[in-house]
Amino acid sequence: MKKKYLFGPIILALVLFTGVVFIPESWLAKLIPADRLEESAISMEPNMFQGTYLQSEMLKSSTYVPIYGSSELSRWDPFHPSNYFETNDAAFTPYLIGKGGMTSIIHDLNFATHAKQLKNKQMVIIVSPQWFVKNGTDEQHFSPNYSSLQAYQLPFNKEVDEQVKRKLMQRLQQYDAVKNDTILSQLYNAYLNDKKVMFHALSVPAKAYISILKKKDMYFTILMDKPTNRYQSDEVKDKTWEELRAQAATYGEERTQHSRFYIDDRVYKHRNDYIKSMEGKNKRHSYAESLEYDDFQLMLDILKESDAKPLFVIIPVNGAYYDYTGFPKKGRQDYYSRIKKQISDSDFTYADYSDHEYDPYFMRDTIHIGWKGWVYLNEDLQKFLE
Structure with a gap:
């Protein structure tokens, strides 16, 4: 009798697991709420970035304009694109894809995954100077943001140029999150070293795992909590761009009364000790040389081959604060010049706020665009789409 009690739950668990894994994706798609895509436009959910279903649905629609970036997307205020264009009843909806620590390499993998859907797709890509540290993205920022599903799909992707795909796989192999995944790292090694027998053998468990990860993505999409709008305000409705810039300046002034360098009071108060400790500490720093430029070039190559229509946004640094830390102006200007040249050489458009x-x-603080900066971005986005 004891054995029956022991094996009963195990058998039930296996049956349930099999049902979860092998249920057709088309059945799961029917269970997804009709308004889930609209909700996800501002959800900022990591599972959405790391999955494929919602982004694929978004790219099919002409309603959505994806905005790719990093932590600045979560800095909400009345001038944030999601609030501004909703309040003014725009014909499109910004779709936010980014969180803190997401840099070129993360977006490269994402763009490669959706390359087939990017043809003629208008999008915005916000590029931050802070990405361009000497050694590029570190493990601490890569691991929580990269998509295992997208990484497993990469070797089987026939939409990306072969040389670009190989460079991306080689770059991904430099991170522990990939190296420590035995099947994935061996799959990449077999592909890169043209070990066809080994690659085909590893493709069986790899594709099985891809199927599981895709189902996980679908279940997340079904069950994700309904998000609330991060910021709703109609105070930016029906204003000219000049009126909005003046309004944003007043809004920012009210929120920087007790800080230096025009930093949001709440940020300054929270990081006051750190800011004081940074005086003169960055005298030897520069954004002129970085592995990030190679990662960024992979992004440009993928988008170019896909016939995408991106608008790159070149974010400045907070000049007063960077001077305070001793960060040389040359190390900033060299970055602006280099990044603009890379974008121009790929025949893409950029909005230059340097x-x-x-x-x-x-x-709004030491590194994030906000207030008046959002107004400039909204105006350039509107012109770009028109």
């Missing part, structure tokens, strides 16, 4: 380093209330 001359706003000392523009009060353009940045």
Whole structure:
């Protein structure tokens, strides 16, 4: 009798697991709420970035304009694109894809996964100077943000140029999250070293795992909590761009009364000790040389081959704060020049805000665009889409 009690739950668990894994994706798609895609436009859910279903649905629709970036997307205020365009009844909806620590390499993998859907797709890509540290993205920022599903799909992706795909796989292999995944790392090694027998053998468990991860993505999409709008305000409705810039300046001034460098009071108060400790500490720093430029070039190559229509947004640094830390102006200007050249050489468009380093209330803290900066971005996005 004891054996029956022992094996009963195990058998039941196996039956349930089999049902969960092998239920057709088409059945699961029917269970997804009709408004889930609209909700996910502002959800900022990591599972959405690391999955494929919702992004694929978004890219099929002309309603959504994806905005790719990092932590600045979660800095909400009335001038944030999601609030501004919703409040003004725009014909499109910004779809936010990014969180803190997401840099070129994460977006490269994402763009490669959806390459077939990017043709003629208009999008915005916010590029931050802080990505361009000497050694590129570190493990601490890569591991929580990269998509295992997208990484497993990469060797089987026939939409990306072969040389670009190989460079991306070689770059991914430098991270422990990939190296410590035995099947994935061996799959990459077999592919890169043209070991066809080994690659085909490893493809069986790899594709089985892809199937499991895709089902996981579908279940997340079904069960994800309904998000609330992060910021709703109609105070930016029906204003000219000049009126909005003046309004944003006033809004920023009210929130920087007790800080230096035009930093949001709440941020300054929270990080006051750190800011004080940074005086003169960055005298030897520069964004002129970085592995990130190679990662960024992979992004440009993928988008170019896919016939995507991106608008790159070149974010400045907070000039007053960077001067305070001793960060050389040359190390900043060299970055602006180099990144603009890379974008231009790929025949893409960019909005250049590098001359706003000392523009009060353009940045909301030491590194994030906000307030007046959002107004400039909204205006350029509107012109780009028109």
